[in-house]
Amino acid sequence: MAEQRKPLGYFIGHVNDSEHRYKASSGGIGTMLQKHLLSTGQYGTSITFQFNAKRCMYEAKLIHTAEEVNICGSIYQDINIAQFVRDHIREISNGIVVSCPPCQVTAIRNMLNKEGIPCFIISFCCSGQTTIEGTWKYYELLGIKKEDVVNMQYRGNGWPSGIQIWLKGGGKVYRDNWTQPWVTLHSTNFYKPKRCHYCTFDTSYTSDISLADPWLKDYLDKDKIGNTLFLINTGKGQETISSLSQKGQIVYKQTDFNSYYAAQRPNIEKKNIRLRQNTKLELLTKTFEKPHINSFFTKDLRRMQLFIKIRQRLQQKSIINHIYNLVMGIIQRIKNKCRFLVLSHKLGGHDGNFNICSGVVANNPECVFLGKNVCIGSNTFLNTVTFYKGTHYNPVIKIGEGTSIGKYCTLSSINRVEIGKHVLFAGQVHITDHSHGYEDINRPITPQKLITKGPVEIEDDCWLGYGCEILSGVHIGKHCVVAARAVVTKDVPAYSIVAGNPARIVKQYNFDTKQWEPVKRQ
Ligand SMILES: Cc1cc2nc3c(=O)[nH]c(=O)nc-3n(C[C@H](O)[C@H](O)[C@H](O)COP(=O)(O)OP(=O)(O)OC[C@H]3O[C@@H](n4cnc5c(N)ncnc54)[C@H](O)[C@@H]3O)c2cc1C
Ligand code: SF4
Numbered sequence: 001m002a003e004q005r006k007p008l009g010y011f012i013g014h015v016n017d018s019e020h021r022y023k024a025s026s027g028g029i030g031t032m033l034q035k036h037l038l039s040t041g042q043y044g045t046s047i048t049f050q051f052n053a054k055r056c057m058y059e060a061k062l063i064h065t066a067e068e069v070n071i072c073g074s075i076y077q078d079i080n081i082a083q084f085v086r087d088h089i090r091e092i093s094n095g096i097v098v099s100c101p102p103c104q105v106t107a108i109r110n111m112l113n114k115e116g117i118p119c120f121i122i123s124f125c126c127s128g129q130t131t132i133e134g135t136w137k138y139y140e141l142l143g144i145k146k147e148d149v150v151n152m153q154y155r156g157n158g159w160p161s162g163i164q165i166w167l168k169g170g171g172k173v174y175r176d177n178w179t180q181p182w183v184t185l186h187s188t189n190f191y192k193p194k195r196c197h198y199c200t201f202d203t204s205y206t207s208d209i210s211l212a213d214p215w216l217k218d219y220l221d222k223d224k225i226g227n228t229l230f231l232i233n234t235g236k237g238q239e240t241i242s243s244l245s246q247k248g249q250i251v252y253k254q255t256d257f258n259s260y261y262a263a264q265r266p267n268i269e270k271k272n273i274r275l276r277q278n279t280k281l282e283l284l285t286k287t288f289e290k291p292h293i294n295s296f297f298t299k300d301l302r303r304m305q306l307f308i309k310i311r312q313r314l315q316q317k318s319i320i321n322h323i324y325n326l327v328m329g330i331i332q333r334i335k336n337k338c339r340f341l342v343l344s345h346k347l348g349g350h351d352g353n354f355n356i357c358s359g360v361v362a363n364n365p366e367c368v369f370l371g372k373n374v375c376i377g378s379n380t381f382l383n384t385v386t387f388y389k390g391t392h393y394n395p396v397i398k399i400g401e402g403t404s405i406g407k408y409c410t411l412s413s414i415n416r417v418e419i420g421k422h423v424l425f426a427g428q429v430h431i432t433d434h435s436h437g438y439e440d441i442n443r444p445i446t447p448q449k450l451i452t453k454g455p456v457e458i459e460d461d462c463w464l465g466y467g468c469e470i471l472s473g474v475h476i477g478k479h480c481v482v483a484a485r486a487v488v489t490k491d492v493p494a495y496s497i498v499a500g501n502p503a504r505i506v507k508q509y510n511f512d513t514k515q516w517e518p519v520k521r522q
Contacts, residue, residue: 013252
């Protein structure tokens, strides 16, 4: 289940005035709140939406009385409320009641706070808006000329209701909520504002009240007039709902997060989905935004349906993923090649191709010798010390053909660290042929000379486990295994397995029995 953010409470209810309830989107709580706050004089300004037949679209209108509120239901048309408030900020008197999508709540609140204008913000659960071109395309798909539309409503004649279009000459077209061709048109995402593609809001927890449809079995089966599922987020919201209830204007009951989750699951989950698919989504969106692709697929309903199928296939079969990995693989190879070209001139010597991952540091590359096909994992440190506290050294790190070194390893030398062929390193392995002198107790350790017990040699075919340490003077014979975290302080004969701190031989290969056999502790 999704992470739970906390409002003051979850509720379901409706207004008592049956005409208002029928005309509103769900239970009419949104417009009743607006009317109540204006008529009681708590706020002097609000915004309503009216259909402009000439422009064939809804427009926001600044109002100052409850009588001016148009019960228009939910308007799925993309209207920038924040911009509208900004443009009309000087016309606001005695605070404002604003209804807006979750993505605009913070901007509007901050803008009004800055001007010292009190506000009551109503928001809603939001699955996305549709550009006005989307609605015009809808008319086209229904065979309606937009010049013939005199009024329309996306929602609001009972529940869950649907789109109503009034035509010149008195005709009326009606389509149930979420039916064709709206479903296809909306599902193409061609008519979604860009911000909605990347939206992670289910609702707003910073508005005073947040409204939603109760998409729950009980309501879908029995409710034909409408109920609103709402979240109270602030004390101001709580007070207003209580006062509406005391006046007998609304009825409501408490519910909980589980019913909110059941009703709004796609909206709540979209945050997790977006986070998972961001790169893929960006690639898809950018590709299908191209004008020629867009105009081909939006020609008619069949092409839109074809487009949805193609997109589903692309997502299901992870072709986008495949292409993405392919491109990243090529970029990685180019980067490796560049590192090869840069380092091959600086190294003490190499026998041909080698692969060095990102973040590898070699402080004196001329002291490093690499065999053919050596691979060095990211962030490994090849530390050859040529001078320390007045003493010169001639360090060498030699790595044999086919050896693979894991991530975050350190190979440190003032003398000689020699790794054989086809040695396998896990991550964070540490090999050193020296340590700090500490004997003089009258001086700190840092200025004392480095000391070495001799070179480190690791013969062919060994396997060094995660986080193991190989210390100065150690010789490890052919085909040995060093267990994870082991600290090797003494020579290890060939074909042995060592473990522990200090490491001891736990198994050895018996050439007579052809078995790896345990070695008893002495
Ligand atoms: C674009 C959009 C997407 C939505 N998506 C979902 C969803 O995915 N799931 C869900 O459960 N509910 C969604 N809703 C909310 C739902 O449709 C109802 O708004 C909600 O149930 C409130 O119902 P009501 O009857 O109480 O509101 P009403 O009494 O109908 O009041 C609605 C209020 O919202 C205002 N309003 C309408 N359209 C807009 C707009 N575009 N911008 C700003 N204010 C507006 C009106 O002016 C009015 O004040 C969406 C609403 C919109 C506008
Ligand atoms: S889906 Fe998100 S971005 Fe789009 S209008 Fe709704 S809240 Fe804003």
